Amino acid sequence: MSNRYAAYTRLKLDYPAERILRITFDRPETYNSVDAETHTQLTHIWRDIDSDPDISAVIVNGVAVGAGLVVGILATGAGKAFSAGGDFELIKSLLDNPAARMATWKEAKDLVYNVINCNKPIISAINGVAVGAGLVVGILADVSICGKSARIVDGHTRLGVAAGDVACIIWPLLCGLAKAKYYLLTCKPLSGEEAERIGLVSLCVEDAELQSIALETAQDLATGAQSAIRWTKYALNNWLRVNGPLFDTSTALEILGFAGNEAREGLASHLEKRKPAFPKDCPI
Numbered sequence: 541m542s543n544r545y546a547a548y549t550r551l552k553l554d555y556p557a558e559r560i561l562r563i564t565f566d567r568p569e570t571y572n573s574v575d576a577e578t579h580t581q582l583t584h585i586w587r588d589i590d591s592d593p594d595i596s597a598v599i600v601n602g603v604a605v606g607a608g609l610v611v612g613i614l615a616t617g618a619g620k621a622f623s624a625g626g627d628f629e630l631i632k633s634l635l636d637n638p639a640a641r642m643a644t645w646k647e648a649k650d651l652v653y654n655v656i657n658c659n660k661p662i663i664s665a666i667n668g669v670a671v672g673a674g675l676v677v678g679i680l681a682d683v684s685i686c687g688k689s690a691r692i693v694d695g696h697t698r699l700g701v702a703a704g705d706v707a708c709i710i711w712p713l714l715c716g717l718a719k720a721k722y723y724l725l726t727c728k729p730l731s732g733e734e735a736e737r738i739g740l741v742s743l744c745v746e747d748a749e750l751q752s753i754a755l756e757t758a759q760d761l762a763t764g765a766q767s768a769i770r771w772t773k774y775a776l777n778n779w780l781r782v783n784g785p786l787f788d789t790s791t792a793l794e795i796l797g798f799a800g801n802e803a804r805e806g807l808a809s810h811l812e813k814r815k816p817a818f819p820k821d822c823p824i
Contacts, residue, residue: 544588544592545561545585545588547581548581548585549581550577550578550581551563551564551565551578551581551582551585552564552565556599556755557597557755557758557759559594559595559596559597559762560595560596560597560598560599560755560758560759560762561589561592561595561597561598561599562598562599562600562601563585563598563599563600563601564599564600564601565578565600565601576629576630576633576640576644579630579644579647579651580647582651582677583647583650583651583654584650584654586651586654586655586657586658587654587658589658589660590654590657590658590659590660595660596660596761596762596763596766597660597661597663597758597759597761597762598660598662598663598758599663599665599754599755599758600662600664600665600677600678600681601665601667601751628807628810628811630644631699631798631803631807632807634795634798634803635798635799635803635804635807638799641795641798641799642795644795645791645792645795648704648705648791648794648795649787649788649791651676652676652680652705652706652709652787652791653784655676655677655680655681656680656777656780656781657777659770659773659774660770661682661683661758661761661769661770661773662677662680662681662682662683663681663682663683663684663685663754663757663758663761664677664678664679664681664683664684664685664686664754665685665686665687665750665751665753665754666678666684666685666686666687666690666692666732666741666750667686667687667689667690667747667750668687668689668690668691669690669691669693670686670690670691670692670693671692671693671694671695675692675694675705675706676705676706678692679706679710679711679714679740679741680706680710682773683742683743683757683761684740684741684742684743685741685742685743685744685745685750685753685754685757686732686735686736686741686743686744686745686750687732687744687745687746687747687750688731688732688733688744688745688746688747689731689732689747690731690732690735690744691729691730691731691732692729692730692731692732692735692740692741693727693728693729693730694707694711694723694724694727695727696724696727696794697724697725697726697727698727698806698816699803699806699807699810700797700800700802700803700804700805700806700807700816700818701794701795701797701798701802701803701806702790702793702794702796702797703724703725703790703794704790704791704792704793704794704795705791705794706787707720707724707790708724708783708786708787708789708790709780709783709784709786709787709790710780711723711724711740713779713780713783714739714740715738715739715740716738716739719738719740732744801819802818802819805817805818805819806818
């Protein structure tokens with residue numbers, strides 16, 4: 541393992557094939573929820589991948605990344621879930637600490653833009669439950685692959701904050717504004733098959749084939765014409781860059797929501813495993 545990845549202790553890293561780096565969310569005891577340190581490491585690793593001449597694909601057990609030639613990034617989750625979203629301790633810090641809110645806001649922006657600007661193709665392999673913050677890489681990947689039993693939920697409004705992260709920059713582009721509004725406003729879950737049907741993900745496959753198909757896709761990209769693939773990705777991602785102001789606004793409004801009573805009730809209802817009772821009055 542290259543020393544450039546030694547600091548990424550919250551992410552399980554390995555090489556499943558030559559020139560392919562695999563990133564795995566590995567907190568199965570919390571369904572791979574994203575705590576503060578994991579969020580920071582997941583934000584910064586894309587710059588190292590971008591500049592790594594020895595990597596040509598990545599798999600985030602869920603996604604694959606590659607450097608050098610082409611990079612297919614695969615990210616995945618250990619255990620039963622790709623990622624359950626934000627860790628409750630992280631969320632609590634956002635409620636109580638203005639400095640934590642500002643730091644997380646900056647990281648949330650950097651994470652999305654770092655993935656967009658990473659010159660290696662990214663492939664996500666989404667298994668089990670994928671929620672909120674855990675969906676950023678999964679949905680933003682260049683090729684997103686999910687198993688049939690995958691359950692995708694944005695989850696922000698159920699927590700009492702605006703749908704920030706990557707929702708407003710990518711969901712309408714992938715599945716249209718009507719579907720994006722329905723799923724982001726209601727937090728209704730999508731199966732892997734429904735996600736593919738509406739265009740939210742690239743492919744839906746049998747659960748048993750998820751990892752092999754993700755790896756095969758990464759290897760295809762890693763052995764292709766590298767400059768052609770990278771330039772194509774760069775050009776296509778201008779669809780996302782041009783919508784940067786939409787993303788910046790949504791993420792700022794999400795962070796603002798953590799200073800309000802709705803987010804406190806949303807967190808309390810999650811911890812107490814009950815339906816939330818949000819305040820009925822709204823100043824907006």
